[in-house]
Amino acid sequence: MPTLMINGQSREVNAPPEMPLLWALRDILNMTGSKYGCGVGVCGACSVLVDNQAVRSCLAPISTLVGKNITTIEGLSTDNSHPLQKAWIELDVPQCGYCQAGQIMNAAALLISIPKPTDEDIDNWMHDDVCRCGTYQRIRAAIHQAAGG
Amino acid sequence: MKKLIKDIVPAPTRRSFMLGMMVTGVGVVMSSAYSQVTPFEPVDSLSNHSFSPSTEIKIDPDGTITLTIAKSEMGQGIRTSFAMILAEELDADWTKVIVRHARPDDMKANEHIDTTGGSNSILLKYDHLRKVGATARAILIAAAAQQWNISPENCVSKNSSISEINGTRTVSYGELTELASIQGIPSNPPLKSSTDFSIIGTRKAHIDTADIVSGKAIYGLDVRVPNMKYALYINPPAFGAFIVSIDTSQALKVAGVLKVEFVPDLGYVVLAENTYSAIKGREALIIQWNTDKHATLDSAEISRQLQTKISTLPTLPDGTFSTIEAQYELPYLAHATMEPMNCLADVRDNRAEIWCGTQVVDYVRSESAKRLGMPIESVIVNVPLLGGGFGRRLYIDIAIAAVLISKAFKMPVLFMLTRYDDFRIDYYRPASYHLCKGGLDASGNITDIIHYTVNGDNSGMPPYQISPPTTSNELINFPLPVGAWRSVGHTSSIFAYECFIDELAFAAKKDPFEFRRAMLPVDSRLRIVLEKAAELANWNSPMPAGRGRGIACYSWSSDVAHVVEVTVSSKGQIKVDRVIAVIDCGIVINPMGVEAQMQGAVVDALSTALKSEITIDKGGIVQQTFADFGWLTINEMPKIEVHIMPGTRQPLGVGEMGFPSVTPALCNAIFQATGKRVRKLPIQKTEISSVESNPQTDFNDLNINVFPNPITTFCTISGSVQTPLTEVSISIENILGSTIVKLNSPLSDTGQFEEIIEFPLSPAGVYFLTVTCGESRSVHSIIKT
Ligand code: FES
Ligand code: FES
Numbered sequence: 001m002p003t004l005m006i007n008g009q010s011r012e013v014n015a016p017p018e019m020p021l022l023w024a025l026r027d028i029l030n031m032t033g034s035k036y037g038c039g040v041g042v043c044g045a046c047s048v049l050v051d052n053q054a055v056r057s058c059l060a061p062i063s064t065l066v067g068k069n070i071t072t073i074e075g076l077s078t079d080n081s082h083p084l085q086k087a088w089i090e091l092d093v094p095q096c097g098y099c100q101a102g103q104i105m106n107a108a109a110l111l112i113s114i115p116k117p118t119d120e121d122i123d124n125w126m127h128d129d130v131c132r133c134g135t136y137q138r139i140r141a142a143i144h145q146a147a148g149g
Numbered sequence: 150m151k152k153l154i155k156d157i158v159p160a161p162t163r164r165s166f167m168l169g170m171m172v173t174g175v176g177v178v179m180s181s182a183y184s185q186v187t188p189f190e191p192v193d194s195l196s197n198h199s200f201s202p203s204t205e206i207k208i209d210p211d212g213t214i215t216l217t218i219a220k221s222e223m224g225q226g227i228r229t230s231f232a233m234i235l236a237e238e239l240d241a242d243w244t245k246v247i248v249r250h251a252r253p254d255d256m257k258a259n260e261h262i263d264t265t266g267g268s269n270s271i272l273l274k275y276d277h278l279r280k281v282g283a284t285a286r287a288i289l290i291a292a293a294a295q296q297w298n299i300s301p302e303n304c305v306s307k308n309s310s311i312s313e314i315n316g317t318r319t320v321s322y323g324e325l326t327e328l329a330s331i332q333g334i335p336s337n338p339p340l341k342s343s344t345d346f347s348i349i350g351t352r353k354a355h356i357d358t359a360d361i362v363s364g365k366a367i368y369g370l371d372v373r374v375p376n377m378k379y380a381l382y383i384n385p386p387a388f389g390a391f392i393v394s395i396d397t398s399q400a401l402k403v404a405g406v407l408k409v410e411f412v413p414d415l416g417y418v419v420l421a422e423n424t425y426s427a428i429k430g431r432e433a434l435i436i437q438w439n440t441d442k443h444a445t446l447d448s449a450e451i452s453r454q455l456q457t458k459i460s461t462l463p464t465l466p467d468g469t470f471s472t473i474e475a476q477y478e479l480p481y482l483a484h485a486t487m488e489p490m491n492c493l494a495d496v497r498d499n500r501a502e503i504w505c506g507t508q509v510v511d512y513v514r515s516e517s518a519k520r521l522g523m524p525i526e527s528v529i530v531n532v533p534l535l536g537g538g539f540g541r542r543l544y545i546d547i548a549i550a551a552v553l554i555s556k557a558f559k560m561p562v563l564f565m566l567t568r569y570d571d572f573r574i575d576y577y578r579p580a581s582y583h584l585c586k587g588g589l590d591a592s593g594n595i596t597d598i599i600h601y602t603v604n605g606d607n608s609g610m611p612p613y614q615i616s617p618p619t620t621s622n623e624l625i626n627f628p629l630p631v632g633a634w635r636s637v638g639h640t641s642s643i644f645a646y647e648c649f650i651d652e653l654a655f656a657a658k659k660d661p662f663e664f665r666r667a668m669l670p671v672d673s674r675l676r677i678v679l680e681k682a683a684e685l686a687n688w689n690s691p692m693p694a695g696r697g698r699g700i701a702c703y704s705w706s707s708d709v710a711h712v713v714e715v716t717v718s719s720k721g722q723i724k725v726d727r728v729i730a731v732i733d734c735g736i737v738i739n740p741m742g743v744e745a746q747m748q749g750a751v752v753d754a755l756s757t758a759l760k761s762e763i764t765i766d767k768g769g770i771v772q773q774t775f776a777d778f779g780w781l782t783i784n785e786m787p788k789i790e791v792h793i794m795p796g797t798r799q800p801l802g803v804g805e806m807g808f809p810s811v812t813p814a815l816c817n818a819i820f821q822a823t824g825k826r827v828r829k830l831p832i833q834k835t836e837i838s839s840v841e842s843n844p845q846t847d848f849n850d851l852n853i854n855v856f857p858n859p860i861t862t863f864c865t866i867s868g869s870v871q872t873p874l875t876e877v878s879i880s881i882e883n884i885l886g887s888t889i890v891k892l893n894s895p896l897s898d899t900g901q902f903e904e905i906i907e908f909p910l911s912p913a914g915v916y917f918l919t920v921t922c923g924e925s926r927s928v929h930s931i932i933k934t
Contacts, residue, residue, distance in 0.1 A: 015423075015425075016404055016405075019423075019425045020425065023423055023424050023425035026370075026371075026424070027379065027422075027423035027424050027425070028423065030373050031364075032364075032367070032370070032371035032373070033363075033364020033365070034364070035368075035370075035487075035488070035536075036370065036424070036489070037487055037488075037489075037568065037775075038568040038774045038775060039428070039567060039568060040568075040774055042774045042775055042776040043487075043568075043774070043775050045487065072364065073362075073363070073364035074363070074364045074365075076363075076364075077363075080359055080362060080363050084362075085362045085363065088358070088362045089354055089358050089359055089362060090354070092352075092354035092355055092358055092741050092745065093358075093362075094224070094355065094357070094358055094361045094362070095224030095225075095226075095355075095745055095746075095749055096223050096224030096486075096487060096488070096534070096535065096536050096537045096538075097224065097355075097357060097358070097361035097366055097534065097536070098368060098486075098487040098488045098536030098537060099487050100361050100362060101361075101362075101364050104362060122783065123783060123784035124784070126782075126783045126784075127782045127783055127784040128782065129782070129783070130487070130775045130780050130782065131487070131752075132485060132486065132487040132537050132539075132780065133224050133487070133537060133749045133752075134748060134749035134750070134751065134752025134753055134756075134781070135745070135748070135749065136752065136781070136782070136783040136786045137748055137786060137788075137789055138745070138748070139783060140783060140786070
């Protein structure tokens with residue numbers, strides 16, 4: 001039974017080691033903030049941080065994550081105080097909102113890696129995160145705002 | 150607005166149940182008796198002192214105002230807009246407002262939960278919601294007046310409190326709840342003047358945004374109840390396929406798989422402890438399918454049938470100066486909601502509870518009750534957030550499947566479609582074919598338009614002052630179920646019509662904006678909106694070679710116009726640079742929400758114009774993920790500029806109105822840039838961009854300059870190209886395709902060429918310059934004045 005470090009807490013996961021993190025989060029731990037959009041790594045809705053890197057949780061077997069720090073949308077902050085969450089609220093980025101946890105987690109990894117991203121950096125980093133509702137223009141503006149300008 | 154939906158919803162052809170084959174809930178008689186509550190939204194502890202004069206409004210002694218909204222939220226912002234209208238007339242403190250989804254048991258005997266669709270929620274409910282808010286406010290004022298023993302005329306409300314005019318006393322709504330509860334209900338409370346609005350018309354973030362960005366928002370797939378199981382359907386690989394043999398032994402060995410069984414009226418289902426086990430279990434099944442029924446059906450065959458259904462169009466009257474014909478074709482589209490379709494059902498012996506992100510709450514309930522043979526009161530439907538709708542959640546096939554599965558296994562079951570399934574089980578936007586013929590008189594005015602379609606639509610046209618088009622709609626039934634998809638038939642009708650209007654404008658040698666403008670009634674809202682779009686685009690400013698600007702408009706409920714600017718590279722690669730979207734939707738409730746819908750509609754329209762399609766091979770759907778369906782991503786985004794006209798009309802629809810005119814504006818822009826008409830979607834499959842996808846061809850960039858442009862008698866065409874070849878060929882055609890110049894130009898050692906070309910005798914108008922070098926080609930428009 002793998003033990004994972006999720007949002008700073010040690011969690012025993014009663015699941016086979018090959019189970020992708022997404023399903024362990026959603027169906028075993030009842031943490032439903034990370035979303036299922038495709039299951040094959042092409043939409044980004046399931047993105048989480050693993051040791052501060054963006055990872056598609058639908059593709060990451062839990063056995064590969066033991067001993068690593070996993071951050072999900074629920075753990076980004078306890079009170080929506082992360083600069084991205086603040087910017088997302090201020091600019092009202094979400095429409096249906098279903099893709100947004102993934103968008104925010106990918107943007108969080110971007111800001112860790114490039115604190116002041118240019119438009120091109122955003123294009124390169126976020127170009128495989130699908131938003132069916134088409135909120136891209138506000139996503140871009142909110143990333144810039146969260147980056148402080 | 151109902152028409153938008155009804156147009157292409159097929160008549161029910163069979164009574165037996167098949168996924169993706171259910172009939173829409175639109176138009177179904179709604180039931181009004183309800184019971185029960187949602188487990189994830191606990192019952193409010195009804196304080197004795199809370200004041201609730203209507204289903205929609207409850208005010209607690211601590212000042213909290215709970216607004217109950219009977220509309221499904223799928224990203225269109227309806228919960229926020231409805232709350233804003235109520236709060237406005239109530240004079241509520243917006244920071245004290247909480248919004249919840251209506252539960253069936255909230256509804257009174259004469260109330261029901263309406264269908265959410267057709268972009269008509271605000272249109273139909275604006276007056277009602279204002280009255281509800283104003284009634285509550287009038288009661289609170291009466292209560293304050295009674296408390297102070299003064300006339301209500303001497304009281305004024307603001308920001309959840311009432312103060313005495315010419316006095317110092319103030320009382321909050323929370324403090325008045327008890328006294329308000331014993332007041333009579335006024336029949337005609339005064340409504341605010343729009344000049345006094347302080348909430349309507351302001352920018353408000355969606356009330357769900359904070360929960361969405363913290364991961365707390367609950368969508369259908371997120372609902373969890375004790376002992377629930379997870380189910381997947383065994384999906385036929387093709388329409389009409391059936392199982393010849395099935396070996397479940399390996400699947401049943403997969404950890405977490407509970408059962409693989411045939412569910413009556415549905416098909417085989419894998420039941421598991423979690424989604425992953427269900428997926429793995431399904432993969433381990435060994436199934437032999439018979440796919441003979443539609444084995445030869447593919448997209449080419451569908452296209453062939455669409456194209457050959459109508460052989461000739463009527464002839465135009467004698468004396469028509471010129472006749473233009475064009476055919477347009479659109480592919481099938483899936484809804485592809487970001488949250489795949491799902492429903493959780495818990496069917497017990499004499500009651501059932503359902504959690505379903507649906508646009509038709511009442512229909513899910515009544516149809517489930519019917520299937521289960523239960524009285525409607527025994528069925529509870531809870532509505533979480535919808536991860537996108539676009540029309541897909543008007544259909545109840547998935548809800549009914551969940552009910553049947555839970556009934557069969559006697560457990561609470563979350564039935565879901567994987568993304569792969571979601572592309573296969575849908576009511577697609579139909580593929581369609583449009584034949585257009587138009588006549589012009591000698592002055593370039595439209596005399597006639599004929600617009601025939603096969604599986605298309607020819608309604609919703611801009612109100613041009615021309616004789617009404619002659620229309621006809623032919624229908625071919627293919628095995629793919631079709632249904633309402635955002636903007637419904639107008640995704641096809643406006644594409645064809647507004648592209649064709651552009652073709653007529655060119656044939657008439659008229660500017661496409663002026664051509665449209667002249668046909669719109671003076672002072673009509675659409676004409677004003679179109680003018681605004683042209684003004685914002687600086688319409689008459691010249692575009693550099695390789696770039697183009699296109700315009701189109703649309704009027705349905707709201708009035709909308711779009712200008713799209715594109716760059717087309719010499720390799721045919723299309724980049725959308727800028728989209729100007731102008732809308733007049735009457736009084737604007739939430740500009741932030743209107744802007745979001747207009748932006749989203751542009752992405753929707755550009756994605757489906759450029760990339761997305763559902764194709765068929767051997768009778769089955771080809772697409773499996775967003776990667777092969779094709780969807781715009783952030784790096785492909787143009788700059789979208791939304792302009793909302795100040796409106797005085799009653800608030801109109803927005804959700805679907807921002808889509809239809811984007812597609813033709815884009816295609817018209819491509820024509821301006823290249824001289825080539827796009828008549829088949831998606832564009833990335835057409836000739837203009839096909840060179841891009843051919844990896845064999847090694848293209849060298851042709852850089853072309855035309856100076857001056859516009860020209861009077863002659864121009865210099867120069868350029869450079871990296872090539873081992875020694876010459877380029879230059880040709881100039883007029884808009885009717887006749888070649889007026891053709892020559893070869895030698896290349897210098899460094900790949901430069903230059904030619905001075907005179908064509909003094911040719912008439913003024915648009916000409917197309919094509920420079921070809923080997924397999925590289927570059928097309929530019931030249932304007933002769
Ligand atoms: S669900 Fe993981 S990338 Fe789509
Ligand atoms: S907000 Fe709906 S998919 Fe992105």
